[in-house]
Amino acid sequence: MADNPEAMPECDSESSGARSRKPASNTATEQSDPPEGSMFECNICLDTARDAVVSYCGHLFCWPCLHQWLETRPNRQMCPVCKAGISKDKVIPLYGRGDTKHEDPRERLPPRPPGQRSEPENSAGFSSFGLDGGFQMSFGIGAFPFGFFASSLNFGDMRPASPQPGTPQSEQEQFLSKVFLWVAILFILWLFLA
Amino acid sequence: MSNIAVQRIKREFKEVAKSEEGAKCEIRVELVNDSFTELRGEIAGPPDTPYEGGKYHLEIKVPETYPFNPPKVRFITKIWHPNISSVTGAICLDILKDQWAAAMTLRTVLLSIQALLSSAEPDDPQDAVVARQYKENYDVFLKTARFWCSCYAGAPKQASNGFEEKIKWLTDMGANEQVAIRTLSSSSWNIEKATEELFS
Ligand SMILES: [Zn+2]
Ligand SMILES: [Zn+2]
Numbered sequence: 001m002a003d004n005p006e007a008m009p010e011c012d013s014e015s016s017g018a019r020s021r022k023p024a025s026n027t028a029t030e031q032s033d034p035p036e037g038s039m040f041e042c043n044i045c046l047d048t049a050r051d052a053v054v055s056y057c058g059h060l061f062c063w064p065c066l067h068q069w070l071e072t073r074p075n076r077q078m079c080p081v082c083k084a085g086i087s088k089d090k091v092i093p094l095y096g097r098g099d100t101k102h103e104d105p106r107e108r109l110p111p112r113p114p115g116q117r118s119e120p121e122n123s124a125g126f127s128s129f130g131l132d133g134g135f136q137m138s139f140g141i142g143a144f145p146f147g148f149f150a151s152s153l154n155f156g157d158m159r160p161a162s163p164q165p166g167t168p169q170s171e172q173e174q175f176l177s178k179v180f181l182w183v184a185i186l187f188i189l190w191l192f193l194a
Numbered sequence: 195m196s197n198i199a200v201q202r203i204k205r206e207f208k209e210v211a212k213s214e215e216g217a218k219c220e221i222r223v224e225l226v227n228d229s230f231t232e233l234r235g236e237i238a239g240p241p242d243t244p245y246e247g248g249k250y251h252l253e254i255k256v257p258e259t260y261p262f263n264p265p266k267v268r269f270i271t272k273i274w275h276p277n278i279s280s281v282t283g284a285i286c287l288d289i290l291k292d293q294w295a296a297a298m299t300l301r302t303v304l305l306s307i308q309a310l311l312s313s314a315e316p317d318d319p320q321d322a323v324v325a326r327q328y329k330e331n332y333d334v335f336l337k338t339a340r341f342w343c344s345c346y347a348g349a350p351k352q353a354s355n356g357f358e359e360k361i362k363w364l365t366d367m368g369a370n371e372q373v374a375i376r377t378l379s380s381s382s383w384n385i386e387k388a389t390e391e392l393f394s
Binding site: 059 | 198201202205206259261262263292295297298299
């Protein structure tokens, strides 16, 4: 930012103007008004979001505020801003650096839903599932057919991120696993007969 | 009243005052008491509607559970509109009922009510008599709504449609003026029908 002198004045006038109202020590000023037009206001209490969570549709809330909203209408849960579907499991907690100084917000009531951490996918792309399966099959049959048989039964569970049922991906996967199953059974029969 | 409700109402007050619509005096809110539970709203009748030039006052009651539940809003100023009761001022508007969302504010509520004045929904009426007139006799509806606007909401008087004479005729017979206006409006200004309804 500092390298670009052109961008400075505009950026500065907005943020420093807002910041100058807040002294550097933030302990005494927690109750003061947030800067006008702050991007980090909770959409429900209109105050700076505390124990912040963000919905999948991108809207920011205090967790206690959103929790109360969801409790108010348990059978029609929607985002208070855009009315997209929303639920306890469909929000992401935001952990700012300053958070660690305070007690863990999840220990307070209501507990904030935990963050979900999924492993990064090493091979992106739609068809990679099919290729993966094909590789597993030939390896399994070659090395240890019974092991493969077992693993193909656990197919869905073993995936770190198994696709939602009903999507083309999961249909494709189910089809493949059925094919592998039959190949394995035929292979075993052939072993016995041979 | 919960802390969050008071905090929000205070902020929303500023928001209305600072908004573009507030600056143009199209919407306004003021306090009725110190506890922020009851407010008075005001909206301007939108242009190109029979409500143009009128100022409409609204009663806004803020529930204890605000903003998780909607404010209760009703027209104080009498108005002739399919989705607003011509008797009680009750408003049929989804965002004041099941379509309420906690991120809505006094500003968005007032603007939504103002928008309702521009686009009535006669198939989801609050006032069945007005809605029927709107659907069956739109021209009379427009004239009646316009008349109510000048009568009750302070819009300038327009060319007489002979309405005043009919009202005077009924009041001379002993009817209360407001009752006369309502009865004539409901009977699409048919004086025989109105007389029959009032005096038989
Ligand atoms: Zn909040
Ligand atoms: Zn949203």
